[in-house]
Amino acid sequence: MIAAAPGVTVGMELRARLTDLYVAYENTLNDGAFEAWPDHFTEACVYRIIPKENQDAGFPVAVIYCESRGMLADRVVALRETALYAPRTMRLMTSGISLRSIDDDGMYLTASFAVFQTMQDQPSEVFLCGRYQDRVVDDGGALRFAERLCIYDSTIVPLSLVYPL
Amino acid sequence: MDGNTLSAHIGDASSNARVWPGDDTSRVPNWVYTDPDIFARERELLFGGNGWLYTCLEAEIPNPGDFKRSQLGNRDVIAVRGTDGAISVLVNRCAHRSMQVCNAARGTTKEFVCPYHQWTYDLSGNLLGVPFRRGYRGQGGMPADFRTEDHGLQRLAVTQRHGVVFASFGSPNESFETYLGERMLGWFDRVFDGRELVVLGHMRQRIPSNWKLMFENIKDPYHASLLHVFLVTFGLFRLDQQSAVEMDDTGRHAVLVSRRGEQETNDATAQMRAFKANFALRDKRLLDPVREFPGDATVVMQTLWPNLIVQQQSNTLAMRQIVPLDARSFDLAWTFFGYADDTPEMRQRRLRQANLMGPAGLVSLDDSEAMLLSQAGIETDEDEACVVEMGGRAVVNEQHMVTETAIRGFYQHYRSVMGL
Numbered sequence: 001m002i003a004a005a006p007g008v009t010v011g012m013e014l015r016a017r018l019t020d021l022y023v024a025y026e027n028t029l030n031d032g033a034f035e036a037w038p039d040h041f042t043e044a045c046v047y048r049i050i051p052k053e054n055q056d057a058g059f060p061v062a063v064i065y066c067e068s069r070g071m072l073a074d075r076v077v078a079l080r081e082t083a084l085y086a087p088r089t090m091r092l093m094t095s096g097i098s099l100r101s102i103d104d105d106g107m108y109l110t111a112s113f114a115v116f117q118t119m120q121d122q123p124s125e126v127f128l129c130g131r132y133q134d135r136v137v138d139d140g141g142a143l144r145f146a147e148r149l150c151i152y153d154s155t156i157v158p159l160s161l162v163y164p165l
Numbered sequence: 166m167d168g169n170t171l172s173a174h175i176g177d178a179s180s181n182a183r184v185w186p187g188d189d190t191s192r193v194p195n196w197v198y199t200d201p202d203i204f205a206r207e208r209e210l211l212f213g214g215n216g217w218l219y220t221c222l223e224a225e226i227p228n229p230g231d232f233k234r235s236q237l238g239n240r241d242v243i244a245v246r247g248t249d250g251a252i253s254v255l256v257n258r259c260a261h262r263s264m265q266v267c268n269a270a271r272g273t274t275k276e277f278v279c280p281y282h283q284w285t286y287d288l289s290g291n292l293l294g295v296p297f298r299r300g301y302r303g304q305g306g307m308p309a310d311f312r313t314e315d316h317g318l319q320r321l322a323v324t325q326r327h328g329v330v331f332a333s334f335g336s337p338n339e340s341f342e343t344y345l346g347e348r349m350l351g352w353f354d355r356v357f358d359g360r361e362l363v364v365l366g367h368m369r370q371r372i373p374s375n376w377k378l379m380f381e382n383i384k385d386p387y388h389a390s391l392l393h394v395f396l397v398t399f400g401l402f403r404l405d406q407q408s409a410v411e412m413d414d415t416g417r418h419a420v421l422v423s424r425r426g427e428q429e430t431n432d433a434t435a436q437m438r439a440f441k442a443n444f445a446l447r448d449k450r451l452l453d454p455v456r457e458f459p460g461d462a463t464v465v466m467q468t469l470w471p472n473l474i475v476q477q478q479s480n481t482l483a484m485r486q487i488v489p490l491d492a493r494s495f496d497l498a499w500t501f502f503g504y505a506d507d508t509p510e511m512r513q514r515r516l517r518q519a520n521l522m523g524p525a526g527l528v529s530l531d532d533s534e535a536m537l538l539s540q541a542g543i544e545t546d547e548d549e550a551c552v553v554e555m556g557g558r559a560v561v562n563e564q565h566m567v568t569e570t571a572i573r574g575f576y577q578h579y580r581s582v583m584g585l
Contacts, residue, residue, distance in 0.1 A: 049525065051368065053270065059366030060516055061501040063525045067517070070447035078527050081444065082394035085534040155270075156496065157370045160533040161525035 002097040002109070010099055021136065021143045022097050022111065029092050029163065034079060037164060038072035042137060042144045045069055049150040049165055052130065063161060075164065085162045089118040090127065092165065106137040106146055113150070115165055117158070128152040128165065185585045190576035191558040192550040195543045198375035203583075204492035210582050211471045212238025212489070215335035217344050219473035219486055220244050220254055222500060223328045224362040225271070230288065233271045236488040236496070237332065237472070242321065243267050243277070244330055247288040254332035255290040256319035266318065277318070290318035327357035329484075345469070346413035352420045352467050355458055356477050361505035365515060368499040368523040372533050374540035376487050376495035377575075382532050383468050384571035386410060386421050387555050392535060395527045398444050399452055407461075411562045416574025417470035423566070425454070425463040425479075451517060454479035468571070470578065478528070480511065481518035493540065497533070499523055 002018045004010045025040050027033075041047060048062040066072045097111040110133055117127035130152035137146045150165045183203070186192045197203055212218065218237045221244045225233045232245035234257065241257040243266075257265050259279040266277045266286065276293065277286045285294045292313040300306025321332040324341045331341055342350055372379070382388070386408065390397055409422040446452060454463065457480060467475040474485040482503060488496040499522065503515045521528045543551075553576075556568025560577050563570055579585070 050366070054366040057271070057366075059364060061366030061368070061519050062516070063368055063523050065516055065520055066448075067450065068448045071451060073447050074451060075527075077444070078395060082398065082527070083534075084392060084394075084531040086537055155367070155369045157368070157524035159372055159524075159537060160370060160530050162530065 002099055004099045005101070008099050008101060010102075015099075017143050018097070018099065018107070018109070018136065021145075022094055025145075026092050026094050029090065029165075034076045034163070037076060038069045040145055041069050041072060041148070042139050042146045043069045045072070045145060046147045046149075047072060047145070047164075048148075049152065049161070051155055052151050052153050053155050055149075055151050063157070064164065072164075079162065083162070085160065087120045088162065090163045091116045091118075091124075094132070106135045109134045109136060113165060125158070127158060128154065128161075183585065185580060186550050189558050190560070190573040190580065191552070191554040193553055193572075193576055194548070194550045196547040197579075198377065198540065198543045199492055199547045201492050204489070206583060207489070208238050211579075212240070213334045214582070215333060215337045215339075216471050217324060217331040217333050217337060217341050218471065219469065219484065220323075220330045220332045222362055222364060222484065222502060223252070223325060223330055224364050224502065225500070226252065228273065230273045230275060231271075232267065232269075232274060232288075234267065234269070235486070236498070237321075237334070239488065239490055240334075241265065242332065243318075244332075245274075245288050251289075252323055252325065252330055253289050254321040254323050254330070255286075256321070258319065259284055260292060260316040260318065261295075284316075286318050290320050292316045292318075327354065327359050328362045329357055345418060346415075348411055349413045349418045349420065349467070349469070352411075352422075352465060353469075353475065355460075355465065356475060356482060362502050363505050363507070365501040365503055365512075365519070367501070370497050370524040370533060371490075371494065372497060372536050373494050374536040375492060375543075376489035377579075378536045378539050379474075379485075379487055379495065379497060379532075380468055380575060381572050382536065383421065383466050383474050384410075384419050384575055385569055386423070386566035387569060388535075389421075390566065392531050393528050394531075395521075399446075406566075407564075408566045409562070409564050410566070410568055410571050412560070412571055412574045415578045416560050416571075417578035418468060419571035419574060420465060420467045421566075421571070422462045423464040424461050451520060452479075453514060454518070455511075455514070457511070468575075470575075476522065478521060479518055480514045481522055482515065483519075483522060 002015050028036050047066040049064040050062045054061060066075060093114045094111050097109060100108045100110060110131060112131055114129040115127045116124050118124040133149040134145055135147040136143055183196060186194055220235045221233050226244060226246045229246055229248045229250060232243050235242050235244055243255045243257050244252060246252050257267050259266050261284050262281060264279055264281045266279045283296050287293055295307060298307050321334055322337055323332050326341055345353060407424045412419045463479060465477045472487045476483045476485055484500045486498040488498055501519055503512055523529060553569045553572050556563060556570050560574040561570055
């Protein structure tokens with residue numbers, strides 16, 4: 001369940017819908033249903049994964065930078081069709097989902113994430129952890145991410161980042 | 166106790182017994198990727214010797230007092246711009262008890278103060294002060310013959326060219342320009358043409374393989390048309406395109422040059438299982454390169470001995486710094502950059518095309534994963550050797566991609582430096 005920051009008024013129904021969005025997103029990735037992943041975003045979305053050091057220093061470059069739902073879909077095709085990578089399982093956990101503010105452009109939320117990675121015949125390990133900064137909008141009756149910024153705490157990515165966060 | 170540990174204890178360094186297979190470099194023995202004694206010698210001879218090691222971009226430390234940590238070999242250094250604008254590269258180790266004097270990744274400072282006993286150094290590494298140097302009320306203190314001049318931070322030789330900073334632990338007897346040689350300097354100056362650079366950001370990944378596999382990867386155009394489905398499919402780098410593999414006279418530096426082709430089917434694509442004729446992007450902005458350098462090359466990947474890859478793939482520019490950690494792991498530190506005079510559209514294009522590169526790169530992901538698998542294969546038998554004879558057994562510049570000549574060139578120089 002999401003929490004509202006002080007001064008932010010949000011009804012139970014909207015809280016439940018936001019919670020559904022976050023859990024559905026998590027399930028999509030944890031189930032490996034990557035073809036459904038772009039559906040959680042608006043057509044004109046911005047999705048970025050960046051190390052905290054770039055965010056803190058104001059450097060714009062991102063490890064993944066998508067400017068539309070189409071680019072997210074292209075990422076999924078690359079993941080399925082063109083990329084070579086060793087087998088692995090990822091598990092995303094999201095916590096501390098907080099509704100920070102609401103304005104005409106949408107709802108602004110933050111959350112913590114942890115991604116565990118299990119390479120074949122290896123013990124599970126923490127792959128990345130960090131913070132989501134999101135803008136969520138009502139997109140024709142469905143809540144979707146208009147912006148999702150994934151800021152990971154470490155400077156180092158262990159080996160490579162195969163699956164989206 | 167296994168044989169190797171036993172040998173180490175009785176002083177029989179196993180690497181002394183290492184014999185390179187054959188008299189050329191068409192075979193590379195697997196033990197160069199596994200042996201800790203070989204790694205220790207690399208640290209001393211390749212990274213600790215007279216070579217010029219890539220350290221940082223000047224644009225990362227533009228103003229007096231700006232500093233940035235960097236790792237040369239596996240040694241931590243501080244690149245810092247002094248009050249006079251000159252850049253020093255200092256080993257991050259207090260002259261007193263060897264503590265790191267700087268633990269921020271980057272920042273701005275007037276001096277470096279060791280947190281342990283507050284020994285204080287200026288921006289050139291000179292020791293300024295030692296608390297209680299004369300003792301307290303006549304007791305203690307440093308000996309009378311202690312001279313601060315003898316206890317500065319270790320300073321490296323430094324050279325700069327067109328905004329790029331290199332340093333050396335040794336006493337280089339050649340300028341950076343001579344070190345690169347005329348041909349390699351020409352390619353270097355193509356990207357670093359004197360224009361002011363702008364840092365776009367960093368990425369870093371830790372790869373569980375020997376560092377040399379990274380260099381070999383960028384010296385090997387043969388794999389690019391076979392492994393990289395994305396590159397091949399969109400014609401960004403194809404074996405059937407007009408291309409070149411060039412080296413300096415020693416073989417230590419190299420460049421792969423390619424021109425962009427069409428997403429077309431021909432007699433070469435029949436051998437590229439990677440080619441997907443029907444694959445199209447939903448958002449074509451991802452691949453919207455524009456020509457920005459003189460000449461018709463669209464990809465120039467330069468490998469500079471011993472720790473730098475200069476990447477120019479379409480409009481994405483990056484320094485890839487190789488930071489060896491031990492025989493079986495290294496960090497790959499990427500610094501993406503553009504030019505101060507880039508238009509907003511070009512800046513955006515560089516950020517977009519950065520999707521091809523880095524730990525999640527649509528192209529470079531394949532390489533980091535391939536290195537994991539290479540190392541795993543190598544570990545099965547370190548007495549086996551890799552075959553490196555595509556394009557013959559010689560070290561010569563070529564005007565095509567069906568060759569491993571630059572890997573042979575690298576090991577030709579490696580053998581001479583390592584005495585192997």
